[in-house]
Amino acid sequence: MSDELWQDRPMVLPWLKGRWEYLLELKAHNRFPHALLINGPEGLGKACFALALANYVLCREPHNGAACGHCRSCELTESGGHPDLYQLKPEEPGKPIKIDQVRELTAFIYSTAQQGGYRVVIIDPADSMNINASNALLKMLEEPGANTLIMLLTHRLGQMLPTIKSRCQRVDMPPADVALATQWVSTQLEVAPEEAAQLLVIAHNSPLQALAYKQExxxxxxxxxxxxxxxxxxxxxxxxxxxxxxxxxxxxxxxxxxxxxxxxxxxxxxxxxxxxxxxxxxxxxxxxxxxxxxxxxxxxxxxxxxxxxxxxxxxxxxxxxxxxxxxxxxxxxxxxxxx
Ligand SMILES: [Zn+2]
Missing domain, CATH: 1.20.272.10 (Zinc Finger, Delta Prime; domain 3)
Known part of the structure; x- marks a missing residue:
């Protein structure tokens, strides 16, 4: 949908702040998993959440629970060309992620990070991997190497292979808090809160979908x-x-x-x-x-x-x-x- 919107400045949307703080807490206590399965309905902000987390993990001087925004790593992330960030998606929207695409990941996963820190992979939507592609990913999930973070995003959890699910830490995104979402949609679209609320009802409480309803x-x-x-x-x-x-x-x-x-x-x-x-x-x-x-x-x-x-x-x-x-x-x- 509108993930290009956040590409240059990934941000955590207000209703996902709780999950953000939880993950940072794990990181602070060295309990950060190497694979996250980020699950939740469409249009909630999972894609920009994952980018923001990539940005944070890659940043050299994160502070106050956010990436610094000005180190070399942050500059690379914001330019969309960080060599240690790999985004895997279908070649065309709605098509499956192919096994060859997953195989190409192998070289990245087992290489040394160019900037000397983490290597981050975002697979979105992860449920679009077919069985062969999923099996190719399994090995990487089992032995990902140090300082690797693989994020799998899905809104169709039922379509993910159990073997993939069991090798990731699952992060269920909560539904958007109605008051927060109404305020956010109203600000983004510059419309009255009543109109924002109606758009949210039509969009099944999906804030990004509500924006798309108005914009598209x-x-x-x-x-x-x-x-x-x-x-x-x-x-x-x-x-x-x-x-x-x-x-x-x-x-x-x-x-x-x-x-x-x-x-x-x-x-x-x-x-x-x-x-x-x-x-x-x-x-x-x-x-x-x-x-x-x-x-x-x-x-x-x-x-x-x-x-x-x-x-x-x-x-x-x-x-x-x-x-x-x-x-x-x-x-x-x-x-x-x-x-
Ligand atoms: Zn930084």
Whole structure:
């Protein structure tokens, strides 16, 4: 997402400060692990956290719990070209990290640090290593050599090999504190706290996602999806037409939205359609209309179906995206059919 934003000045976002202090404490007591598995949802700031930790570990004169910002190492980190920092990621976003890429790491891991300190590796997202790539990494995790820090970042812990997980110290990132995140988003975007709060609800409390919503006009895409869904219910468009207009978008994101709307509907049908229970106020009218008419049985079946489709996408089973979207939207249309 926006990790370029932090590339020149990695920072620890306010809601991750506790984890930061914990790791520095380990370091101060010589209990710093050689491999960290940094786990937590997307858009929380894991990537800049890892860069900040790399920066700190590589810095020659860290003080007050932060890198100094002006030693040779800090200059190299900030220029993005520190020879003792190795960032491993897929060659293209969404593609797996290949075994050859992991093998290239070997030379780096077993070399001497050029600046005489640590060598740091950041693998992001680590869950995108396939089994062969993971196995190639295992040996390095077992015998990494002195003064090495390997950070594996994931938001899909379930996809990591148990053998990899067991060789790392796991650091679970906590959900972003709502008050801190609201304040931060509001400052970053220069919007009122109320708007920041609404963006955070839509972004499932992911602060970086909330920024992206505003900056990449994902709110526009969201409005388009909502309109498509409403058009299907009002029979102004067919599921096939709407699927045609949407299937090239980020379907995991879209299905996530649809799922959260369905959850909203379920919540309000259980409570006599109290509008205050709807979290997604931008979709309020349609959600309330559905809540009044839909059968529970259908709604829950539909929710399961959306979750199954999300899993297919997540585990890269390469579904036919257009067909997948058509199926989902067709069943969306059927929500209002009497049992
Ligand atoms: Zn420094």
């Amino acid at each position: 006009d994902l709110l526009g895409l969201r409005a388009k999806v909502l309109k498509g869904l409403a058009d299907i219910l009002k029979q102004r468009s067919s599921p096939i037409e709407v699927a045609q207009s949407l299937y090239r978008e980020d379907l995991e994101l879209l299905l996530g939205w649809i799922y959260s709307w369905v959850v909203d509907i379920a919540r309000s049908t259980e409570n006599n359609a109290d509008p205050d229970l709807l979290r997604h106020t931008d979709a309020r009218n349609m959600l309330l209309a559905l809540a009044r008419k839909v059968s529970h049985h259908r709604l829950y079946a539909f929710a399961d179906q959306v979750q199954a489709a999300r899993k297919d996408l997540m585990f890269r089973r390469n579904p036919n995206k257009q067909l997948l979207m058509e199926t989902i939207l067709n069943d969306w249309r059927l929500l209002l059919r009497p049992d």
